[in-house]
Amino acid sequence: MTASPFEIEIPRGRVIEVQRDDTRVRRGGGLLRGMAVVWKHWKESFKLNRSYSQIHGTFTIEYPEERPRIPEAYRNMPILLYDDETGHELCTSCFQCERICPPQVIHMTQAKDPATGKPVPAVAEFIIEYDACMSCGFCAEVCPFDAIKMDHEFELSTDDHTQLTVHKEQLLRPISYYAKIAPTMWAEVRESALKKLQGNIRRRPDVIGLAPQLTEKIAARRAELAAQAAQAAAAAPVAPAAAPAPAEGRKLTPEEKAAKLAAIRAAKAAQAGESATPAEAAPATPSPTPAGEAAPPADKAAKLAAIRAANAAKKAAAGEAPATPPAAPDASAAETTPSAAPPSDKAARLAAIRAANAAKKAAAGEAPATPPATPAGGTAADAPADAPPAAPPSDKAARLAAIRAANAAKKQQSGDGS
Amino acid sequence: MLQTQELQVNIGPQHPSTHGVFRMLVTVDGETVVDLKPVFGYLHRNHEQIAEANSYLQNMPYTDRLDYFNSMANNHAYAMAVERLAGIEVPERAEYIRVLMVELTRILNHASAVGFMINDMGAWQTPLAFGMREREKILDLFEMASGARLMCNYFRFGGVVRDLPPEFIPNLRELLRALPAYIDELERLLRDNEILLQRAIGIGILPPEVALSYGVSGPVLRGSGIPYDVRKAEPYSVYDRFDFDVPVGKVGDVYDRFLVRIEEMRQSKRIIEQVLEQLPDAKGGHINPKARQNVRPPVGDAYARIESPKGELGFYLVSDGSTRPYRYKVRAPSFINLTPLADMCRGYKVADIVVILGSIDIVMGEVDR
Amino acid sequence: MPEMTPAELRARLAEALPAALVEAEPLAITPPPAHGPQPGLFNPPDPVVRPDQLVAAALFVRDTLGYAYLSDIAVVDYLHAGCFELVYRFYHPSGGPGIVLRVRVPRDEPVVPSLTPHWPAANFHEREAFDLFGIEFAGHPYLRRIYMWDEFEGFPMRKDFPRQGDKYLGGESEG
Numbered sequence: 001m002t003a004s005p006f007e008i009e010i011p012r013g014r015v016i017e018v019q020r021d022d023t024r025v026r027r028g029g030g031l032l033r034g035m036a037v038v039w040k041h042w043k044e045s046f047k048l049n050r051s052y053s054q055i056h057g058t059f060t061i062e063y064p065e066e067r068p069r070i071p072e073a074y075r076n077m078p079i080l081l082y083d084d085e086t087g088h089e090l091c092t093s094c095f096q097c098e099r100i101c102p103p104q105v106i107h108m109t110q111a112k113d114p115a116t117g118k119p120v121p122a123v124a125e126f127i128i129e130y131d132a133c134m135s136c137g138f139c140a141e142v143c144p145f146d147a148i149k150m151d152h153e154f155e156l157s158t159d160d161h162t163q164l165t166v167h168k169e170q171l172l173r174p175i176s177y178y179a180k181i182a183p184t185m186w187a188e189v190r191e192s193a194l195k196k197l198q199g200n201i202r203r204r205p206d207v208i209g210l211a212p213q214l215t216e217k218i219a220a221r222r223a224e225l226a227a228q229a230a231q232a233a234a235a236a237p238v239a240p241a242a243a244p245a246p247a248e249g250r251k252l253t254p255e256e257k258a259a260k261l262a263a264i265r266a267a268k269a270a271q272a273g274e275s276a277t278p279a280e281a282a283p284a285t286p287s288p289t290p291a292g293e294a295a296p297p298a299d300k301a302a303k304l305a306a307i308r309a310a311n312a313a314k315k316a317a318a319g320e321a322p323a324t325p326p327a328a329p330d331a332s333a334a335e336t337t338p339s340a341a342p343p344s345d346k347a348a349r350l351a352a353i354r355a356a357n358a359a360k361k362a363a364a365g366e367a368p369a370t371p372p373a374t375p376a377g378g379t380a381a382d383a384p385a386d387a388p389p390a391a392p393p394s395d396k397a398a399r400l401a402a403i404r405a406a407n408a409a410k411k412q413q414s415g416d417g418s
Numbered sequence: 419m420l421q422t423q424e425l426q427v428n429i430g431p432q433h434p435s436t437h438g439v440f441r442m443l444v445t446v447d448g449e450t451v452v453d454l455k456p457v458f459g460y461l462h463r464n465h466e467q468i469a470e471a472n473s474y475l476q477n478m479p480y481t482d483r484l485d486y487f488n489s490m491a492n493n494h495a496y497a498m499a500v501e502r503l504a505g506i507e508v509p510e511r512a513e514y515i516r517v518l519m520v521e522l523t524r525i526l527n528h529a530s531a532v533g534f535m536i537n538d539m540g541a542w543q544t545p546l547a548f549g550m551r552e553r554e555k556i557l558d559l560f561e562m563a564s565g566a567r568l569m570c571n572y573f574r575f576g577g578v579v580r581d582l583p584p585e586f587i588p589n590l591r592e593l594l595r596a597l598p599a600y601i602d603e604l605e606r607l608l609r610d611n612e613i614l615l616q617r618a619i620g621i622g623i624l625p626p627e628v629a630l631s632y633g634v635s636g637p638v639l640r641g642s643g644i645p646y647d648v649r650k651a652e653p654y655s656v657y658d659r660f661d662f663d664v665p666v667g668k669v670g671d672v673y674d675r676f677l678v679r680i681e682e683m684r685q686s687k688r689i690i691e692q693v694l695e696q697l698p699d700a701k702g703g704h705i706n707p708k709a710r711q712n713v714r715p716p717v718g719d720a721y722a723r724i725e726s727p728k729g730e731l732g733f734y735l736v737s738d739g740s741t742r743p744y745r746y747k748v749r750a751p752s753f754i755n756l757t758p759l760a761d762m763c764r765g766y767k768v769a770d771i772v773v774i775l776g777s778i779d780i781v782m783g784e785v786d787r
Numbered sequence: 788m789p790e791m792t793p794a795e796l797r798a799r800l801a802e803a804l805p806a807a808l809v810e811a812e813p814l815a816i817t818p819p820p821a822h823g824p825q826p827g828l829f830n831p832p833d834p835v836v837r838p839d840q841l842v843a844a845a846l847f848v849r850d851t852l853g854y855a856y857l858s859d860i861a862v863v864d865y866l867h868a869g870c871f872e873l874v875y876r877f878y879h880p881s882g883g884p885g886i887v888l889r890v891r892v893p894r895d896e897p898v899v900p901s902l903t904p905h906w907p908a909a910n911f912h913e914r915e916a917f918d919l920f921g922i923e924f925a926g927h928p929y930l931r932r933i934y935m936w937d938e939f940e941g942f943p944m945r946k947d948f949p950r951q952g953d954k955y956l957g958g959e960s961e962g
Contacts, residue, residue: 007878007879008644008645008646009562010645010647010650010663010664011650011658012660012661012662012664013650013661013662013664014663014664015645015663015664015665015666015667016664016666016681017643017666017667017669017672018665018668018677018678018681019677020667020668020669020673020674023764028612029610029612030609030611030612030614030615031611031612033606034606034608034611036606037603037606037607038544038607051592052555052589052592052593052594052595053592053593053596054596055551055552055596055599055600055603070562071562071565071583071585072583073561073562073563073564073565073580073583074561074566075565100475100711101478102472102476102477102479102480134567134569135566136477136478136479136571137570137571137579138475138476141579142711148566163582177466177833220479222666229837236692268469302434328516380549420922421881444814455929458933458934459932459933459934459935460935462934462935464919464934464943464944466919466944467943467944471950476811507960529935584960630855630856630880630906631855631906631907631908632908633856633857633858633907633908633909635858642878644878646856646882650882651878651881651882651883652883652885663892669790708848715814716826716827716831717826717827718831719829719831719874721859723858723874730858732859732876734859734861734874734876736816736863738816738817738826738831739816739826739827740817740826743865744816745861745864747859747861747863747865749858749859753911753915754908754911754912756911757907757910757911758907786934787934
């Protein structure tokens with residue numbers, strides 16, 4: 001052992017030996033003193049105490065009735081922000097948060113311009129696995145666009161584990177929400193965040209980067225526009241949807257933008273349909289797409305709709321192989337479903353693709369019989385055209401659209417049979 | 419002469435007074451402990467391997483999970499190690515904030531450590547509730563500053579993640595007014611309690627030479643009478659600017675360790691008061707603006723240690739010049755303080771084991787890593 | 788507060804235990820990249836001790852120099868250089884910075900004499916090193932796994948331990 005390890009000098013302080021008196025008389029005096037402390041606390045516990053400087057009194061909170069005051073810096077789970085006014089998400093999918101995330105629970109895909117295929121500073125899908133998130137707050141810290149922030153919501157318990165894989169739709173909150181829970185922290189970054197957002201909006205074509213949170217507003221406007229489009233389609237079936245889109249340029253409201261996208265998709269679908277089966281597809285196209293578009297990503301509903309559409313298509317194909325006309329609504333129904341499928345849900349998409357394939361097969365089976373179908377195509381178009389535009393934007397919509405499409409197919413079938 | 423036979427008894431891993439999942443394989447002769455083998459690893463997650471797969475910054479929240487009572491202290495040691503490795507300067511204000519947070523951590527750790535020790539003695543919950551009460555207020559302060567109560571993740575290389583919020587200092591001052599009364603009360607409640615004296619005096623004696631040769635640290639070492647405190651022995655951060663005393667025990671038994679912890683809470687309060695006096699204004703900044711999130715230290719190694727509430731907490735890092743540590747080693751105080759457990763328990767009764775274990779103050783998250 | 792630089796320690800060691808010191812080569816931690824900046828070599832200033840002289844050197848440090856507090860034993864697996872390095876860290880109870888002794892053993896035969904019989908502080912450190920790196924400490928009284936279960940095969944902190952999957956987890960094993 002060393003010479004004297006116990007004579008140690010301490011700079012700026014002393015070594016103090018604790019006061020202990022082992023020879024203390026043990027007659028219960030210490031116990032009574034302790035009891036006095038407990039008694040004092042019990043007596044004072046009927047008083048409420050919220051001050052940090054008091055050690056007596058009750059300072060617990062009756063939790064579910066009384067909410068704790070949460071400090072601004074509090075962090076629980078990450079959320080994504082979107083702008084209240086323009087509806088644009090702040091996220092540009094720069095992958096900084098995905099890279100820094102210690103447990104690697106953030107996944108995202110970058111949005112692409114549908115016209116050019118080039119990446120756009122917007123996020124297509126954003127997933128956070130809340131169940132594995134360790135709430136470290138790094139994602140919010142590194143985000144150069146202040147798009148990801150930490151939420152104050154802490155009552156996340158659920159009996160459904162899959163719910164804890166959270167998609168973009170559930171992650172998005174308006175900026176006003178964050179400004180409410182963390183006013184000073186938002187005020188610090190507000191200016192630069194909004195400036196960057198303006199810059200990014202300029203680089204985002206069409207509706208890319210819009211929060212799906214505005215579905216109701218968008219859907220209402222969309223339904224209106226789609227109705228116009230349907231009328232226009234009846235008049236001039238080949239060049240339908242582009243016409244009703246009211247305004248061009250950057251000053252579009254989010255609803256209009258969405259409607260425009262729907263119209264573009266419809267037009268595309270129309271072109272595709274034309275090239276495949278020129279006779280039937282043209283009239284069938286413009287209207288069903290909005291219906292599908294309006295369907296929110298309630299994946300079950302979409303899947304269901306797709307399955308039903310597929311079934312209807314099969315039935316139609318099997319029922320009247322020689323007779324073409326009914327195939328038209330089938331095709332349209334099939335076309336409805338792919339757009340109804342949320343981009344995130346593989347299963348739904350798969351179902352939709354299958355439905356579309358079934359419809360195509362049906363159409364291909366009747367390809368030789370196409371010419372006589374041409375006049376009937378016009379009538380077939382009517383059925384889907386008036387059905388979907390009015391469809392409400394809930395998950396019911398997709399189901400409804402599918403049912404209507406199927407009904408229309410049946411009607412055609414029975415009409416043909418008679 | 420009555421023939422006796424030695425018997426092996428398992429205490430744990432699931433036992434209310436083993437502070438988690440900790441097993442002691444005890445050889446007893448009647449009620450007397452002949453030998454004891456600590457068995458652990460039930461919470462082992464190979465923290466060091468995880469850390470070597472992560473970048474330097476990504477490890478910060480993982481250090482919170484080592485000793486989950488003292489995440490601030492763990493953050494501090496790790497941040498210091500990386501700063502030494504990469505040569506990052508820390509602004510003064512950040513150093514003061516760090517000291518402030520770690521000293522608050524020490525108070526809350528000792529308060530709950532005392533509570534848990536008394537809990538192990540059989541005073542079910544009441545003293546623990548007393549220990550937890552002020553801890554809650556300190557956790558409120560942590561929440562204000564860092565955003566989380568336990569897993570603070572507050573320190574960054576070159577400072578702390580954000581400055582103290584405006585309501586922090588007033589609340590802290592309020593708390594400081596309550597602390598002396600609180601510590602006195604905790605002492606009055608327990609110190610002379612005859613049952614505690616009976617259970618604590620002369621139990622688990624660790625003589626100073628033995629303590630030193632076992633390499634224990636923190637209140638266990640000081641309870642044995644060796645005034646070794648890293649804050650004094652090798653002052654880091656700004657600890658050389660504060661006046662505070664180092665309490666030591668006389669005998670090295672459970673009671674001494676208890677008293678040392680109570681006294682350390684008072685000293686921590688003294689440090690916090692001095693921090694508030696000397697705290698530079700926000701002009702200096704709370705983080706070194708040059709410190710980057712993606713540190714890429716040059717090839718080399720660094721070791722940093724702090725006086726964590728449980729003892730000497732050290733981080734040894736080896737860098738190969740990439741953004742991930744090539745080697746990341748934690749010198750965990752709870753783990754090393756368990757080394758003399760067998761010696762401390764030998765010759766005492768079975769009921770004393772849990773008390774001795776409680777007086778060492780371990781956290782399985784740090785023991786098992 | 789006593790202070791001792793690595794050079795002083797080396798001089799004292801060379802004086803007292805001339806056989807103990809090894810001239811250590813600077814290590815390349817990772818294979819040098821084909822292009823880009825070279826990371827440089829790892830060359831700590833601390834004395835490197837021959838494994839068989841470790842106990843004598845440690846006891847010299849404790850009993851003569853007074854560094855009676857063994858704080859840490861860290862093992863580093865230098866896979867590229869083909870050796871394990873053990874970093875022994877000692878402190879003086881009066882305070883001051885610590886001193887470091889390093890020991891290098893080849894990876895294929897990692898045997899180091901145990902310090903535990905002479906210095907019980909080394910006990911858990913050595914068991915941890917055995918468990919995670921497979922360093923064999925000759926003379927340790929109870930060299931058993933400390934974190935992993937006894938039946939576990941392999942040493943998980945070695946750099947060549949498969950990161951993805953093993954016989955316990957299943958899955959592909961790589962490297």
